[in-house]
Amino acid sequence: MAKNQRRSEGITEVQHNKTLVIEQLTVKPPLKPEVVYGLKSMKEVFNNYKPSVGVFLKDYKGAIINEDFSFNTLADFQLEKILSKSKSTQSLVDYKNFLFALANKINATSDYRKIIDSPEKKEQLLHLIQELKLEISK
Numbered sequence: 001m002a003k004n005q006r007r008s009e010g011i012t013e014v015q016h017n018k019t020l021v022i023e024q025l026t027v028k029p030p031l032k033p034e035v036v037y038g039l040k041s042m043k044e045v046f047n048n049y050k051p052s053v054g055v056f057l058k059d060y061k062g063a064i065i066n067e068d069f070s071f072n073t074l075a076d077f078q079l080e081k082i083l084s085k086s087k088s089t090q091s092l093v094d095y096k097n098f099l100f101a102l103a104n105k106i107n108a109t110s111d112y113r114k115i116i117d118s119p120e121k122k123e124q125l126l127h128l129i130q131e132l133k134l135e136i137s138k
Contacts, residue, residue: 016040027053046072059088060095 039045052070059065065088075081083089106112115121 042074057086057088060092 036048039048050070052068054066054068057065057067067086067088069082069085071077076085083093106116115125
């Protein structure tokens with residue numbers, strides 16, 4: 001196993017005279033316990049077991065989406081990697097980032113802050129946004 005692969009996955013190489021016990025990597029229970037010999041690297045373990053999971057997610061409108069996630073390295077279990085593998089989760093992340101950027105811009109700009117603090121101006125802004133939304137969706 002290459003040293004840079006070990007560092008990126010945060011694991012230690014197991015000596016060849018040791019036994020490595022792997023936890024179940026899939027949702028499906030095994031029909032019977034399986035002993036696999038000769039797997040000498042994490043890549044070989046992932047290639048042998050091909051871990052994956054199917055999940056149901058909700059998009060920002062509340063619609064249910066069925067997603068299948070497969071894992072090829074230990075790094076694939078990181079949240080950022082999982083989110084980047086799905087168009088629906090990536091769109092939610094993009095939407096969240098847009099809203100945070102918008103909120104930061106509003107809070108950083110005194111003109112926007114005055115609008116938000118005034119109920120009348122806030123209502124006018126919301127009406128303008130609704131009109132723009134209708135115009136864009138045509």
